Amino acid sequence: MGIKSKFKAFFLLDEEDYQLVEETETDDVEKEKNPKSSKKNIVSLQSVQKSSKVILSEPRVFAEAQEIADQLKNRRAVIVNLQRIQHDQAKRVIDFLSGTVYAIGGEIQQLGQKIVLCTPDNVEVDGSITQFIKEDDIDNTGWS
Template identity: 80%
Template structure:
């Protein structure tokens, strides 16, 4: 007595029932090998991100540089306006932010007199600003 016969006898299956069960098993095995619905639009989780933000910051004291660095660590770009702070404090902030940007593989660029753009590595900046006019020339120039 073969294994098929023993199996049929154990479950009391007719030949038709056994063949149906065998076809179902074969179909399930094929589905495992080739799923019916193949997903073609696979997206890496790393590419799915929240909307990017740009933070505008105008520090009044050096202690606020820590908050700017925290935004950079959270992968947000920051525009820093240092026009309302003393020159020596502004210089310390730029030095601190330069170190922070270096640590996170980002960039820092000057946009204008005492205005800087700090970006983390996930933000790409294209183009550059080549020349800054003295403030006296800005007041007399025409748009």
């Protein structure tokens, strides 16, 4: 009788039980070597908490557009009120923010007269706001 058989006889292990123990040990070793496979369904709660913030911004000069873009880069939605900025500056702000939103894979939508919503890719906007603009109001909006 060899040492292996004496060991099995001492612990009352059959050949099948011994192979099962070996397979379990190799599976544990593989899981330790590849931790990514066991963490596929883990979601970071920090990203969920950061996405729940909405920033309200009312720029008065074009230079403030960069601050709005920084908020978008930090994955925060921004509502921009362009009613207190000159018409040509407002167009430049919209152009700048459109490029920023495109670069981060987000979305930009008009909410009202000179009010837009800029969202990063982690914020989903559902629905739309329709505007009924009379022909005499088109000249007063400053968007045409």
